Amino acid sequence: MTKIILMAAVFAFSTLAQAGDPAAGREKAKVCAACHGEGGVGVSAMQDFPKLAGQQNDYLVRALKDYQLGVRKNPVMAAQAANLKAADIADLAAWFSSQQALAVK
Numbered sequence: 001m002t003k004i005i006l007m008a009a010v011f012a013f014s015t016l017a018q019a020g021d022p023a024a025g026r027e028k029a030k031v032c033a034a035c036h037g038e039g040g041v042g043v044s045a046m047q048d049f050p051k052l053a054g055q056q057n058d059y060l061v062r063a064l065k066d067y068q069l070g071v072r073k074n075p076v077m078a079a080q081a082a083n084l085k086a087a088d089i090a091d092l093a094a095w096f097s098s099q100q101a102l103a104v105k
Ligand code: HEC
Pocket: 028, 029, 031, 032, 033, 034, 035, 036, 048, 049, 050, 051, 052, 060, 063, 064, 072, 073, 074, 076, 077, 080, 081, 092
């Protein structure tokens, strides 16, 4: 009985916290790599594409939600964010925030 209550509590907490899964985020980030690069540092020294590697988790979540809502306006990213579910955003943010911020070579 205690075990069941504990498991329920753990489940409820993880649902509330919306903790992202970096490994799942890595898979989902394949479409992002075209612009943001595999390592999250952009594809070129031309800084049209912001570096995402090492950015704060909450900042990434907020940015993606803002593109979805149109609070932050950018046609390219609005299209990229349009179909992301909350769990996708959490996973992507977990992945990019877990990466090391590196300089573009
Ligand atoms: C076609 C190129 C392209 C693709 C693909 C793309 N992005 Fe972007 N991304 C951009 C551009 C350009 C910006 C800068 C937009 C702006 O000025 O707000 C940007 C900005 C962002 C930002 C805000 C960064 C900051 O520093 O504020 C986040 C977060 C982001 N992208 C996440 C993603 C994720 C996650 C994916 C994959 C699901 C993705 N992007 C796919 C081009 C792209």
